[in-house]
Amino acid sequence: MDYKNIFFDWGISDHYGWGIYGLNLLLWGSKNPSFRTISLKPKPQFLYPLDPITQKLFSENASQLNSGVSMRDGDYMLLAIGNHFDNKPVKKSLKRVGVIFHESNPLPPSEVKTLIALDGMIAGSTWNQETLLEMGVNSKLVIQGINTDLFRIQQKQHFQDRFVVFSGGKLEYRKGQDILLKAFSIFSQNRPDSLLISCWRSPWEKMLASSVNASGICRPLIAQDSVGQAIDNWVYSNGVKPQQYLNLVATSNQLMPEIFREVDLAVFPNRCEGGTNLVAMEALCSGIPTALSANTGHLDLIKGNNCIPLLKQSPIEKFDEFSTREWGESSVDELVAVMETAYNNRSQLNQECIRESVVNLSWKNSIRNLLKELDTI
16 A cells, blocks of 8 residues: 555534544545545534535545554554643554644643653644743644635625624633623724624533633623523623624534625634634635734734734733643723724725735645645654
8 A cells, every 4th residue: 555544533523623624634635645534533513514525525434434444554643632632542553643732831741741752743833833842842833724715705795884893713711702892892882883793602612601701801601501692691791782793603614704704803812822713714814804812823823914913912820720821811902992993994904915814824735734744754
């Protein structure tokens, strides 16, 4: 056989980051004759129906696993790693390579020791690569990708008479939706035509959503059986009128361009990103003026005048079990000013320049870079 198998241990989906990575690793990896990519979790979780060709590829992947794929010397096992790594044993003949997006900085010494023992590491951002090196862990840099055909510049269809602010990413303290909500609640008081669209729902929402209360910036989110209703109540209790808020249900990646086409300003005041923030990348690829906190993984996206950097970043001493060195707390006042400027000058950034800054970060290029780096391990 003149190819190597690449097994990966994370899921495939169209509505969360790792799943979208897995989807594109399987699709684009299958196009390289030197490798065969195989998901060890062959049951994909999709909100939107698959096209027939993609369905065929998934069926082939499942068939390979069901018939028993032999793991051979020199094959790769890619391991998804965040802030904790469950080091499960695999055949010693496989090259074990970690793919990491970590926010805790530094990682505990026991975690670092485990990472050093792997055959290789792939870091999802320059910040991750640099922080790992400070801990004594060498890694290769591979930025995640964007579907550059799907995410593109479009014209509004439904909200031509509204100023639409978008906030995306799973609802949690680290993503900074509390900062966004506080700023929008102030801004929207004198802007009745403003509309906040949130895409915060996730498979982990019942575990993570209440963490937004940790800052004390907003009135607290009160947990209840319906997370969607709890989010609505949280937004309204912080002074945003019902007609100024749209709470999206969990949305397929395939359908996000229909949301982005209506957006005037995307806002990501995230306290930390281990990677480069996939939703923010997709907003930029759609040509949307985007406000990004100037910290951690976001720094890979901030290039000249392609976005609106949130420069006032206060240090965060600690959060929960995380070590928060180099995390940043965005300023509510700065974000309110950004919203006002964007409202009064909606053509402040050139959409083509925004898109051009990330258009080379396609999934095709990302997976090609990943395979290239693996070939050196």
